[in-house]
Amino acid sequence: MRTWQVDRRKRTRHMIELGALVVKAGIVDLTADDRAIIYGAMLWIAAKLQSHEGDHARDSWARKGKQAFDADRHAEQKGQRA
Template identity: 55%
Template sequence: MARRERTRHLIELGGLVHKAGLVDLAGDDRATIYGALLELVGKARSGTADDVLALWKRRGRRAFDSEAEGSRTDA
């Protein structure tokens, strides 16, 4: 991955962490945010990883869809 693409990708991922509310919830404490993300990874690596990842994907898609619908009705 080229440097510019990698930078854009990392910025987008940081935006998702912020959009999910984790930054505000953790009081912008990076150690807390990192610990929360490590907890999620640990949960996803458990015996039910496929189920956990599928659940997260459904929730994320619903949130994106809901947000997209909200922006269409605001216009």
């Protein structure tokens, strides 16, 4: 396989994983899959990260995301033991 094909597959996988996060967070359902709302929210996030509040937002959102991932992992492990 050529280098550009490998790179393209990596990029595609990365994009699919990011899209899955949008679904996992419930954003698709909450916006009725309105792409303008989703894109607007992402633009708002980007602006927030570029603002003077960026470091605080980044830390807060990272903490919340890690807690959610841990909770999901815990629920999956608990479900496998049942």
